[in-house]
Amino acid sequence: MDAVLAELPDAALKVVRRRGIASLFPPQEQAVRAGLFRGRSLLLSTGTASGKSFLAELLLISAAVDWGVKGILAVPLRSLAYERAGSLRMNSDLGFEVAVSTGEYDSLDGRLGRSDIMVVTYEKLDSVLRRRPRWLSSVGVLVVDELHYINDPKRGPTIEASILRARAALGDVQVLGLSATLSNAGELADWLGAGLVASDWRPVPLREGVYVRGRITFADGEVRALDVRGGPVESLVRDTVASGGQALVFASTRASAVNLAQRISAALGDLCDPPLDVAKEVESSSPSRSLGEKLAQAVRRCVAFHHAGLDMNTRNVVERGFRSGSIRAVVATTTLAAGLNLPARRVIVAEHKRYEPGLGWEDIPVSDYKQMAGRAGRPGLDDIGEAILVASDGREAGYLFERYINGVPEPVRSKMFLGHVMRAQALSAVASGYARTVDEVEWFFRRSLAYGQSASAHRDSALRSRVLDVIEELGRNGFVELQGDYVYPTPLGRRVNELYLDPDTAGRYLAMTRSLGDGYLEHYVFIVVSSDEVPKLRFRRGSDKWVQRVAARLLGDLGIECGDYECEVEAMSAVKTAVALGDWADEVPEDALMQRYDLAPGDLKMYSDLFDWLGRAAARLADYLGLEQHALGFETARLRIMYGVREELVELVQLPGVGRVRARSLYNAGFRTLDDVASASVRDLAAVRGIGDSLARSIIEEARRLLDAGSRRATVRLRRIGVGVLGDP
Ligand SMILES: Nc1ncnc2c1ncn2[C@@H]1O[C@H](COP(=O)(O)OP(=O)(O)O)[C@@H](O)[C@H]1O
Numbered sequence: 001m002d003a004v005l006a007e008l009p010d011a012a013l014k015v016v017r018r019r020g021i022a023s024l025f026p027p028q029e030q031a032v033r034a035g036l037f038r039g040r041s042l043l044l045s046t047g048t049a050s051g052k053s054f055l056a057e058l059l060l061i062s063a064a065v066d067w068g069v070k071g072i073l074a075v076p077l078r079s080l081a082y083e084r085a086g087s088l089r090m091n092s093d094l095g096f097e098v099a100v101s102t103g104e105y106d107s108l109d110g111r112l113g114r115s116d117i118m119v120v121t122y123e124k125l126d127s128v129l130r131r132r133p134r135w136l137s138s139v140g141v142l143v144v145d146e147l148h149y150i151n152d153p154k155r156g157p158t159i160e161a162s163i164l165r166a167r168a169a170l171g172d173v174q175v176l177g178l179s180a181t182l183s184n185a186g187e188l189a190d191w192l193g194a195g196l197v198a199s200d201w202r203p204v205p206l207r208e209g210v211y212v213r214g215r216i217t218f219a220d221g222e223v224r225a226l227d228v229r230g231g232p233v234e235s236l237v238r239d240t241v242a243s244g245g246q247a248l249v250f251a252s253t254r255a256s257a258v259n260l261a262q263r264i265s266a267a268l269g270d271l272c273d274p275p276l277d278v279a280k281e282v283e284s285s286s287p288s289r290s291l292g293e294k295l296a297q298a299v300r301r302c303v304a305f306h307h308a309g310l311d312m313n314t315r316n317v318v319e320r321g322f323r324s325g326s327i328r329a330v331v332a333t334t335t336l337a338a339g340l341n342l343p344a345r346r347v348i349v350a351e352h353k354r355y356e357p358g359l360g361w362e363d364i365p366v367s368d369y370k371q372m373a374g375r376a377g378r379p380g381l382d383d384i385g386e387a388i389l390v391a392s393d394g395r396e397a398g399y400l401f402e403r404y405i406n407g408v409p410e411p412v413r414s415k416m417f418l419g420h421v422m423r424a425q426a427l428s429a430v431a432s433g434y435a436r437t438v439d440e441v442e443w444f445f446r447r448s449l450a451y452g453q454s455a456s457a458h459r460d461s462a463l464r465s466r467v468l469d470v471i472e473e474l475g476r477n478g479f480v481e482l483q484g485d486y487v488y489p490t491p492l493g494r495r496v497n498e499l500y501l502d503p504d505t506a507g508r509y510l511a512m513t514r515s516l517g518d519g520y521l522e523h524y525v526f527i528v529v530s531s532d533e534v535p536k537l538r539f540r541r542g543s544d545k546w547v548q549r550v551a552a553r554l555l556g557d558l559g560i561e562c563g564d565y566e567c568e569v570e571a572m573s574a575v576k577t578a579v580a581l582g583d584w585a586d587e588v589p590e591d592a593l594m595q596r597y598d599l600a601p602g603d604l605k606m607y608s609d610l611f612d613w614l615g616r617a618a619a620r621l622a623d624y625l626g627l628e629q630h631a632l633g634f635e636t637a638r639l640r641i642m643y644g645v646r647e648e649l650v651e652l653v654q655l656p657g658v659g660r661v662r663a664r665s666l667y668n669a670g671f672r673t674l675d676d677v678a679s680a681s682v683r684d685l686a687a688v689r690g691i692g693d694s695l696a697r698s699i700i701e702e703a704r705r706l707l708d709a710g711s712r713r714a715t716v717r718l719r720r721i722g723v724g725v726l727g728d729p
């Protein structure tokens with residue numbers, strides 16, 4: 001046997017054998033030699049598809065089976081978490097259990113504690129480490145995938161703080177960091193206290209080039225002329241498909257992704273064998289008919305677009321169609337590059353600029369380009385992968401070459417010392433018991449990557465004074481109390497930390513809730529939406545005049561006065577978002593929401609998840625203030641936005657398989673409560689529009705189960721008290 005394979009623990013070796021893998025990839029071998037299976041912490045900075053995630057799987061399985069310790073795998077996206085968990089579970093007969101948990105705030109800790117391997121999002125990891133359940137002490141391995149996310153202003157500090165907390169709570173935990181694009185890997189490895197495995201090796205070699213006026217110039221000097229048909233992207237895709245390959249195109253906005261997909265589909269013509277079954281599937285899976293039709297039309301010509309506006313199911317249909325080869329080209333937005341695991345022979349970067357709110361059109365970062373380029377070349381299918389940037393003229397071609405192909409990714413920089421981040425992290429350090437004194441808070445920050453990256457000679461005194469400022473501010477807002485050197489969390493501070501809320505957001509929610517008189521849905525939705533965690537719809541001064549009218553009333557009710565332009569634009573965007581979500585909660589159809597607000601199914605899902613977390617948190621804060629009416633108002637808003645229904649349907653949508661449309665049909669047919677459904681006959685239910693025999697059977701059963709479990713309590717309470725909701729009949 002291979003000498004390196006012989007170093008693998010039994011369970012890992014079994015998994016390798018089952019996959020039919022004869023030898024490890026060179027970077028994997030390096031990692032094994034560096035001591036991955038001897039408990040050594042490592043940072044793997046190696047290419048896309050060089051086997052990082054698979055190696056992490058081997059480590060987690062060995063930890064569970066051979067060493068008897070728990071492992072945690074943290075990933076950036078929910079969809080990735082489920083994918084990884086599925087892959088791990090294929091080997092669970094070796095004797096381990098896998099749990100997935102991805103909500104910022106959910107109560108699955110019990111199940112997590114009973115499992116051996118936990119697959120979580122960064123936010124979930126953070127929230128678990130804040131709550132410090134007892135089982136945490138049996139965690140021996142922590143894997144952080146896509147570690148370059150530390151650079152992200154929103155999520156970076158979450159990852160960084162989690163790693164700090166994990167090392168504080170679990171002294172000798174083995175940390176494995178993974179990333180494909182790091183130019184300062186050494187610095188990160190030092191900070192992690194980990195060995196570094198760095199390599200450029202790829203299973204399929206990559207050629208990079210720039211396209212301009214009918215010709216591709218590759219980095220190695222080769223120039224290739226193409227048969228030009230239509231625009232550059234169409235020609236590049238046709239060229240790939242004509243020789244039996246598939247193409248992945250990156251565009252910078254949703255609209256442009258759709259537009260490019262349409263143009264490519266017009267150009268593929270004879271090269272496409274129409275996958276009608278996939279097109280049908282797209283049409284039936286998309287909650288928005290207009291979006292589904294647009295997509296299906298492209299799919300019938302072997303092309304698809306893929307962006308965050310699509311719901312999860314439809315994205316999955318597209319991904320499957322591409323993997324099976326019936327879809328020959330996918331146009332995706334750059335924001336999705338990280339999550340997509342869809343390699344293709346040719347990656348085309350159609351647009352290298354992206355709109356950044358407040359900044360305008362900016363060049364995308366080099367690291368984003370490298371991430372996209374890394375998707376080129378399907379192992380086993382392509383001998384070589386190509387990444388092509390599209391330029392409009394010779395000058396731009398030169399620029400793109402210099403900046404992207406010859407460029408190195410931006411170094412990962414910690415965002416831990418940003419003001420609001422320090423407030424949030426200081427509070428959570430104190431409230432979760434990671435720090436009890438000013439000195440200990442300072443120590444917490446001193447172990448951060450940010451500290452290592454701040455070069456100033458006075459960084460110690462600067463840090464000290466900033467920590468003092470932050471604690472004082474938290475004290476002024478009632479989250480902590482200072483007694484001598486000791487910092488204590490107040491009950492409010494503890495609650496904010498448990499709710500996984502940013503103290504700035506909590507402060508805002510508290511202030512607005514206090515000044516609210518009679519509350520209607522729009523008030524509660526606006527308050528929740530007004531936090532920085534919630535992305536807003538874009539306010540357009542010209543066409544959105546109506547927003548200003550609504551805002552005048554809403555802001556007045558909440559005692560908000562804007563002094564400057566920035567505050568006003570932000571408030572208008574929040575009002576527009578709140579009104580759009582109010583429509584959703586009034587059962588306005590998905591197509592109309594798309595038309596009126598450009599609000600797509602994928603967005604609705606995002607808002608639904610955010611409300612599950614933030615709506616609940618706002619309700620608890622209202623409870624804390626003793627304002628029960630408002631607590632119920634937030635709770636109602638949470639449920640209505642989660643499901644997109646009026647209040648009277650909140651009970652029915654708890655049934656699996658029953659969304660807003662079916663719930664409305666049931667309600668209108670006289671089945672208005674879980675009791676009604678539980679006591680109905682299969683025949684009567686099946687007669688309701690959109691409900692067949694088998695669904696009728698399963699929801700009757702489910703309704704009985706829910707009633708037994710008593711989970712009706714919350715909704716019944718809502719009904720009894722009767723929260724006033726604007727727009728309800
Ligand atoms: N040693 C190996 N031999 C053959 N295939 C492998 C090996 N290691 C990983 N793979 C496969 O290669 C693909 C890319 O691996 P993955 O772990 O996802 O890479 P990365 O996380 O570095 O992008 C996966 O399909 C994986 O199963």
Ligand SMILES: [Mg+2]
Nearest residue numbers: 052053054145
């Ligand atoms: Mg990976």
